[in-house]
Amino acid sequence: MSFKRLVIIGALPSLLAGCAGIYGTQPPAPVYGGQPSPPKPPVSTTEKIPPAQPLVKTQPLKEFPEIKPEPWLSPEPLPIGPEPSEPVILAPLEPPPPPELTPFRPIEATVPLSPVVNALVLAANQNTKAGDIESAASSIERAIRIEPRNATLFYKLALLRLKQSKPRLAEDLAKKSALLAVNDNTLKKHCWLLIAHARELQQNFPGAKEAKMKADSF
Numbered sequence: 001m002s003f004k005r006l007v008i009i010g011a012l013p014s015l016l017a018g019c020a021g022i023y024g025t026q027p028p029a030p031v032y033g034g035q036p037s038p039p040k041p042p043v044s045t046t047e048k049i050p051p052a053q054p055l056v057k058t059q060p061l062k063e064f065p066e067i068k069p070e071p072w073l074s075p076e077p078l079p080i081g082p083e084p085s086e087p088v089i090l091a092p093l094e095p096p097p098p099p100e101l102t103p104f105r106p107i108e109a110t111v112p113l114s115p116v117v118n119a120l121v122l123a124a125n126q127n128t129k130a131g132d133i134e135s136a137a138s139s140i141e142r143a144i145r146i147e148p149r150n151a152t153l154f155y156k157l158a159l160l161r162l163k164q165s166k167p168r169l170a171e172d173l174a175k176k177s178a179l180l181a182v183n184d185n186t187l188k189k190h191c192w193l194l195i196a197h198a199r200e201l202q203q204n205f206p207g208a209k210e211a212k213m214k215a216d217s218f
Contacts, residue, residue: 104193121143155173167198170194
């Protein structure tokens with residue numbers, strides 16, 4: 001046998017082994033007429049199996065006492081009174097009666113007067129007695145224009161305004177008379193008493209009380 005044949009015979013087993021390795025790693029040939037089976041994933045030898053979990057022991061629940069529902073109590077009905085036959089109408093409250101007025105007694109002030117003023121005062125007195133208060137007030141106003149600082153004339157005119165139901169005007173005239181009666185304390189006292197009476201007619205009872213206290217100071 002020649003040397004070349006010996007070499008070929010010696011290399012043949014290695015060649016066959018190499019071809020067998022190549023064919024062994026190729027995927028199988030497809031089969032017509034059916035669905036090819038999917039390749040199986042290779043099993044990893046490095047994956048660790050998780051340890052087994054401990055067993056949990058269960059115990060039966062204890063028996064609970066039976067809960068009985070409480071009976072429902074219906075609320076008591078409200079008492080219904082008799083229906084009123086007619087509506088009740090309340091009478092209006094009457095206002096309290098005003099306090100009694102303080103008795104007022106004017107004085108007849110006499111001072112020396114001039115003949116003209118004296119004549120006017122006499123005429124005013126006659127008109128007052130006759131009930132003509134307006135004419136009497138006009139006569140006193142004329143006398144005041146003649147003697148504008150005569151305190152007695154202002155006091156007389158204040159009395160006439162009270163008779164005319166003009167208490168506010170009478171109060172102002174009495175204040176003027178008290179201011180002019182510098183040294184005549186008797187006239188001052190009666191001026192403030194007139195002011196107190198005029199304030200009572202105006203329902204100003206606190207002011208009337210103050211005027212009385214002023215009159216008591218003279």
